[in-house]
Amino acid sequence: MRKMSCVVTLAFILLTGCNDQKIIEQLGIVSLISYDDISESEEHKMKVTAVIPDYSIEATSEQEILEAEASLMKEAEEKLANQTRQKLVNGQIRSVIFGEDLASKGIKDIIQAMEREQEIGSRVKAMVAEGEAVAILKSTGVENIGDYMEKMIKKAAEEYLVPNSDIHIFYRDLLDDGIDPVTPLIGLTEGRANLKGTALFKDDRYVGSLNSELSRIFLTLYGKVNSSELTVKMPDGEHMRYINFNYNESDRDVKVKKKGKDITGIEIKIDLKGSVLEDTKEGVISSPEESKKIEKLTEDYITQNGEKVLSILKENRTDSLGLKQYVRNSLSFKEWKALDKDSILQTTPITLSVDVKVKDTGMMQ
Amino acid sequence: MSEKIAPFHLAILIYMIQSGVTLTKLPRLLAVDFGTNGWIMVILVSFVACCNIFLIGLVNRIGGGKDLFDIMEALIPRGVMAPFYLLLAFIYSVLVILIGKDYVVITQVLSFQNTNAYYFIIIMLLLVIYLVSKDVYTITKVTAVFFVFTVWMTLLIFYHIPYMSFTRMTPFFLAEGENFLLGFINLFTAFLGFEIVVFLFPYIDRSKKNWFRSVYIGNMITTFIYLVISIVSYMFFSLEQLKLTSFPVLNLIAFIEIELIERIESFIFTLFLMKIVVSIVMYIWVAKLLFKRALPVVPDKWVTLILIFSGLAITFNANLEYEIGEWLNIFGLIGASIAIALPLIMLTVLGILKIRRRNRA
Amino acid sequence: MVRRSIKRRRKLQESEEKDLTNEATLLEQIEHQFEGCADLSKRFLPDLQLHLFYFQHLLDDEMFQTELLKPLYQVREDEMLTVFNRFTYMASDDIHEITQKILNGYAGILFQDKVYLIDLYGPKERSIEPSETEGTINGPHDAFVESSSTNLSLIRRRLKSSDLKALDVSVGEVTNGTVTLLYIQGIANEELVERLKTRVQSIKIDxxxxxxxLSQLIEDHPYSLFPQHVLNEKPDSVTAELVEGKVAILFDGSPSVIITPSTFFDFFQAGDDYYQRWLTGSATRLLRFAAFLITILLTALYVSVTTYQYEMIPESLLQTLVESRSRVPFAPIYEALMMEITLELLREAGARLPTKIGQTIGIVGGIVIGQAAVQAGFTSNVLIIVVASSAISSFVIPSYVMSASIRLTRFGLIILAGILGNFGIMVGLTVLIIHICGLTSAGAPYTAPLSPFFKKDWRDFLIRAPFSSMKTKPTISKSSQKR
Known part of the structure; x- marks a missing residue:
């Protein structure tokens, strides 16, 4: 009985094959995918471009770029698969680029489809391209664009140049009623892919952007920053003074001021602590007076630019900083449901208070 | 087999029977049915489960460690009880076959879309037959090793700490919930498994006086893990996202990325196989006891096969995700009622016996 | 059967040849018993009317001279009996006993109507040398030899206690080998000793x-893949186990000592763990458990990942993997099985060949197969690394028997991984765990102290705690000494 059952089990497992094999070298492993809008010809039509790096030793080129036109993500996949001898798989997609036009029409469907597919992970980096996304893919000077883009975005997010843009985070903020998602914005400079700043979304529509300089300020307002640097440009007396402020501890705190049941204002408090590594002023800068002065200049710089960021957000009626989350948490459920969420940030005054501390001035006095 | 189950192993056994595939879906269930801060309900329902365990504890204390069969047959003749035993046996076997199918469906979604589901079901059931052919002491030993192999998964949530935020949790208490009652029942079924202890009384090492505490401890482990997972999910996902994510726990695991390996959710989920096997084996083991008590003539080795095949035959039509879901709702409800009813009935019987004995004296 | 026929024949002879003198009968009987044994030395000393019977090669030469020949030459015939009444001699007229004793290295002296036996056992044996199979860096280097009495002396030298008891049991109906059960009275579980004794006695084999x-013959689960007793060649380890309340089983003619009951995890312990500092000892032990996991899982995971779960590969590794796989014409499962089998062939060839030729195996295996296979596009580089590291890991496990069992399990897991990917590996692991948990060693649970959980024994399990905290005997030895 026991021996028989062993034999039957073995035979059963061995004889019945399994047709879900995905043998690694037989796969066309997509590393980067881009979506562009071409709805002039037909409604809801997209141009989907996939980058498939070819790692095999005999490969003539480092990567293959395939294009297809379709209305659904999966439909595009089918069409792409027809163009190659390999089996196309999505499990290693690292980044997805949306063309400006498509992004401004809304990308919820695609993000949702990517989250739905079990093969695609939730850490795919989403980004928006200035103009056409295909142009980035075909940019020159890079041998493996999929790898390049991912590393670039990852590095930039680690250095707090652009926000982290995993599709999980995008989707999370998209479905949260207290925050709007953001992604990095990329573009071409002399034919090379380049970081351009932050793309702001209103729900799932791309509405505006911040340039690189404002992006840094935006990120200090957005949340905790572990390490980054600012180039402070402020007039000091008659001259312009440039200071490199390298901060490694930054914290953001949002306070909602209320009078009775009415929201009277929102205060964003930022604490920064860091060191000054470069300064155009001559002489000793480590004296207490000088430090105070640098702190003051930096605070003013951040406040000025922070207000610029806030006005851009206000202009686009978007809540990328997630201020509404704090409004929500200060209200009862009924009040929150009754609240006019769209206009609350337009009408409520938002104040910035910045506190900068100079820890040291590097190896020199 | 003179060895008895030690209290420590009983606690682990209870936890392993309780937690299963439901764990992967739990945060979504909470979000859909209870809405904001649904994790609080885990504590509440765990308390209800504790009350239920308390009833079983009463049965143990008043009945003096006699098991279900001895207590019932002291009042009602075995012939009358036999059909109920059989009914209970079949309910349990159907319940666990459904749990197994549920697991297989997710396995297929994750990595084997093109392979027949019955292939996996049969492999799983072969494992079950193998384990259930051992005595209950060995089963608890196996369970303890399975516990070690699976419990470390909980530690993975440390990875998510930087991505969590209290602001996402909202201060609202159970707002936007869809169906409180259904949620309550669903959550209670996620705690089911402790009722098995009614059948284990004769197999437990009674040398430690308060051994029954380990049933509570088992339930506490389950509660703790459920609670941690749901709190992390509430802080990691936004509420609407949580409602739409089928298996939030798998998404949590998929988020983990280290230099050496990433996307380990398909690997981790296969580890759940061990949990599922334990759940199925313990229920089948109980069903076997019931069946043998009702029909002692059937040879031992056939009982398991009869139970499994009848379970498969009854659930033959339940193969799709939503079908299994509906069946599980029904049988979960039945299982929950049995869990509550069993100790109550036994207490009643014990009460009648006591009165009768007093009258006679 | 043989024994019974001897008895019957003896009875027959006794009844038939009643008129003959006892002396003649005994002489004839002895000659009859050893008929055809050309190596039996027979001497007749006519002046003393003595017959001497012995196997020269079983005797110690010096003892033979001083204990037997010298006294014999110095006494007269009438003094003979006083000599034989000394305690070194035992008198017997039971032909069966006489035969047994002579076979066991006694010399028999037939004088008048009795045979006087004297123990002169001292055969040629290997001298005590360091163990070939169990190397150790610190600690004593002497290892057991093929002689039970030498082995016993090695243990007695380390364990000076009269509580150390030795029970002799014979085994094998033709070979009549001697088995010695060794235990410390008052520490070891007497019930276990008794059970082991009956088990050894009940072995029915030629x-x-x-x-x-012997270990396989007394196992609880002879069909299992895994050995259920640790076999040890080091007297220091055996002494330590005896002190822990376990029973050691010596077999005359084998340098390995069976220690029972053993657990699965005992196979991962080595003497060095105890002689090193406790932290380094613990680290080494953890390393061995890691090696165990690497051995059974690494190749299987390679197969599973390259066949099914490509998404688990991080980007930095993806290129390396695809590149090395791109020229291989076989599916990963065949590739892996081929390399694993090649490696097993190399190992087996190395074990069979004499050491001098054995070196060639290294060259052939390492250079020819390793490099050439990759260059010819037969296997991938990554696989070679994987297979080699899992092979090295398997050799880290101190017990060769266990390491062989584990290597065999690995093949099962590789095949399952090739068929069902990660799910297959998990099915294999589940079966393995169920199997191992179901095993017992001399009635004790095989997976202790992990399951059943014995908290106290964890001090000497995954880690080796400082000696000051290791005061209790392991639970599985069911020691009668409570402390």
Missing amino acids: GVYDSHM
Whole structure:
């Protein structure tokens, strides 16, 4: 009985094959995918471009770029698969680029489809391209664009140049009623892919952007920053003074001021602590007076630019900083449901208070 | 087999029977049915489960460690009880076959879309037959090793700490919930498994006086893990996202990325196989006891096969995700009622016996 | 059967040849018993009317001279009996006993109507040398030899206690080997000793030739893949186990000693763990458990990942993997099985060949197969690394028997991984765990102290705690000494 059952089990497992094999070298492993809008010809039509790096030793080129036109993500996949001898798989997609036009029409469907597919992970980096996304893919000077883009975005997010843009985070903020998602914005400079700043979304529509300089300020307002640097440009007396402020501890705190049941204002408090590594002023800068002065200049710089960021957000009626989350948490459920969420940030005054501390001035006095 | 189950192993056994595939879906269930801060309900329902365990504890204390069969047959003749035993046996076997199918469906979604589901079901059931052919002491030993192999998964949530935020949790208490009652029942079924202890009384090492505490401890482990997972999910996902994510726990695991390996959710989920096997084996083991008590003539080795095949035959039509879901709702409800009813009935019987004995004296 | 026929024949002879003198009968009987044994030395000393019977090669030469020949030459015939009444001699007229004793290295002296036996056992044996199979860096280097009495002396030297008891049991109906059960009274579980004794006695087999064979004969689960007793060649380890309340089984003719009951995790312990500092000892032990996991899982995971779960590969590794796989014409499962089998071939060839030729194996295996296979596009580089590291890991496990069992399990897991990917590996692991948990060693649970959970024993399990905290005997030895 026991021996028989062993034999039957073995035979059963061995004889019945399994047709879900995905043998690694037989796969066309997509590393980067881009979506562009071409709805002039037909409604809801997209141009989907996939980058498939070819790692095999005999490969003539480092990567293959395939294009297809379709209305659904999966439909595009089918069409792409027809163009190659390999089996196309999505499990290693690292980044997805949306063309400006498509992004401004809304990308919820695609993000949702990517989250739905079990093969695609939730850490795919989403980004928006200035103009056409295909142009980035075909940019020159890079041998493996999929790898390049991912590393670039990852590095930039680690250095707090652009926000982290995993599709999980995008989707999370998209479905949260207290925050709007953001992604990095990329573009071409002399034919090379380049970081351009932050793309702001209103729900799932791309509405505006911040340039690189404002992006840094935006990120200090957005949340905790572990390490980054600012180039402070402020007039000091008659001259312009440039200071490199390298901060490694930054914290953001949002306070909602209320009078009775009415929201009277929102205060964003930022604490920064860091060191000054470069300064155009001559002489000793480590004296207490000088430090105070640098702190003051930096605070003013951040406040000025922070207000610029806030006005851009206000202009686009978007809540990328997630201020509404704090409004929500200060209200009862009924009040929150009754609240006019769209206009609350337009009408409520938002104040910035910045506190900068100079820890040291590097190896020199 | 003179060895008895030690209290420590009983606690682990209870936890392993309780937690299963439901764990992967739990945060979504909470979000859909209870809405904001649904994790609080885990504590509440765990308390209800504790009350239920308390009833079983009463049965143990008043009945003096006699098991279900001895207590019932002291009042009602075995012939009358036999059909109920059989009914209970079949309910349990159907319940666990459904749990197994549920697991297989997710396995297929994750990595084997093109392979027949019955292939996996049969492999799983072969494992079950193998384990259930051992005595209950060995089963608890196996369970303890399975516990070690699976419990470390909980530690993975440390990875998510930087991505969590209290602001996402909202201060609202159970707002936007869809169906409180259904949620309550669903959550209670996620705690089911402790009722098995009614059948284990004769197999437990009674040398430690308060051994029954380990049933509570088992339930506490389950509660703790459920609670941690749901709190992390509430802080990691936004509420609407949580409602739409089928298996939030798998998404949590998929988020983990280290230099050496990433996307380990398909690997981790296969580890759940061990949990599922334990759940199925313990229920089948109980069903076997019931069946043998009702029909002692059937040879031992056939009982398991009869139970499994009848379970498969009854659930033959339940193969799709939503079908299994509906069946599980029904049988979960039945299982929950049995869990509550069993100790109550036994207490009643014990009460009648006591009165009768007093009258006679 | 043989024994019974001897008895019957003896009875027959006794009844038939009643008129003959006892002396003649005994002489004839002895000659009859050893008929055809050309190596039996027979001497007749006519002046003393003595017959001497002995196997020269079983005797110690010096003892033979001083204990037997010298006294014999110095006494007269009438003094003979006083000599024989000394305690070194035992008198017997039971032909069966006489035969047994002579076979066991006694010399028999037939004088008048009795045979006087004197123990002169001292055969040629290997001298005590360091163990070939169990190397150690610190600690004593002497290892057991093939002689039970030498082995016993090695243990007695370390354990000076009269509580150390030795029970002799014979085994094998033709070979009549000697098995010695060794235990410390007051620490070891007497019930266990008794059970082991009956188990050894109840073995029905013609011959036992080594303690590994004996171990299989007294196992609880002879069909299992895994060995259920640790076999040890180091007297210091055996002494330590005896002190822990376990029973050691010596077999005359084998340098390995069976220690029982053993657990699965005992196979991962080595003497060095105890002689090193406790932290380094613990680290080494953890390393061994890691090696165990690497051995059974690494190749299987390679197969599973390259066949099914490509998404688990991080980007930095993806290129390396695809590149190395791109020229391989076989599916990963065949590739892996081929390399694993090649490696097993190399190992087996290395074990069979004499050491001088054995070196060639290294060259052939390492250079020819390793490099050439990759260059020819037969296997991938990554796989070679994977297979090699899992092979090295398997050799880290101190017990060769266990390491062989584990290597065999690995093949099962590789095949399952090739069929069902990660799910297959998990099915394999589940079966393995169920199997191992179901095993017992001399009635004790095989997976203790992990399951059943014995908290106290964890001090000497995954880690080796400082000696000051290791005061209790392991639970599985069911020691009668409570402390």
